[in-house]
Amino acid sequence: MVGPLEQAVLALMIFVIMLGMGASLTPRDFYLALKRPQGLAIGLISQYVFMPFIGFLLISFLPLTPAIAVGVLIMACMPGGTTSNMFTYFSKGNLALSVLMTVTATVFGVVLIPIILVLYASALDLRIPGENIIITLILLLVPVAIGMVLRRLNANAGAVTEFMGSVLALVFIAFLVVTWVPRNWQFLMETLPATYVAAIALGVLGIAIGYAFARVLRLHPRNARTVALETGIQNGPLAIAIIAFTFTGTEAQSYMAVPALYALFIVIISTLVTLIFRRANTAAEQKLPDGLL
DSSP, X not given: OOOHHHHHHHHHHHHHHHHHHXXXXXXXXXXXXXXXXHXXXXXXXXXXXXXXXXXXXXXXXXXXXXXXXXXXXXXXXXXXXXXXXXXXXHTTOOHHHHHHXXXXXHHHHHHHHHHHHHHHHHHHXXXXXXXXXXXXXXXXXXXHHHHHXXXXXXXXXXXXXXXXXXXXXXXXXXXXXXIIHHHTHHHHHHSXXXXXXXXXHHHHHHHHXXXXXXXXXXXXXXXXXXXXXHHHOBOHHHHXXXXXXXXXXXXXXXXXXXXXXXXXXXXXXXXXXXXXXXXXXXXXXXXXXXXXX
């Protein structure tokens, strides 16, 4: 469960994270996205076609309770988070493409996430209050817009805000470890192994399928790494915020289990993948083609 104090801290963290996301954008970024939309199209397909389908398969084949299944589905339908931008940078990927994919997926998510959730929830016979999720997503776009305006008015303030948002995304993981995990330790010890499998598999399969998809399309290796990380690294804080502000009662603990575990494990998974990508990076890959950004 998330207490009133944790909800307040969570809301503040989410606000700053989304503010930083908005501060990373300029109008020129949207111009580039419209001029060369193929990279963003690939990202949206990865985020809103592949990931929800992976979640659907995990729910279909793993022995999950309905409440845990709802958490898996919500997590699978999230856009990429700012954490993916940091791991893209460390893996020598295409950072500009990563940031654009993250923000564009977030903006499109206001429309796509509720639709996809309702479709898959109906197919899986799960109940998800779509109207509450829509309201939460719209409210979360406000700090993104504020961040963009701040970047426009003062580039230095925008850069600082962007950095704070990225760092806070990792602080959020520490916040989970210190607060949510100890409070729900008994629940985590008693939950089925399938819950852990789902939380880990979402990230692993997302990164693998995103990379395979990009390579099938013959994208430059740096862009392929970017698409892989953007696909597999979902916005865990956003999923937890949606659950915290949408569901109430003791079942909220089960709804939040997979997003919380995913947020913990994805840092480990992404670190290992980044090390692999860095080893694979060669001097010949450093020059980006004109294909995406």
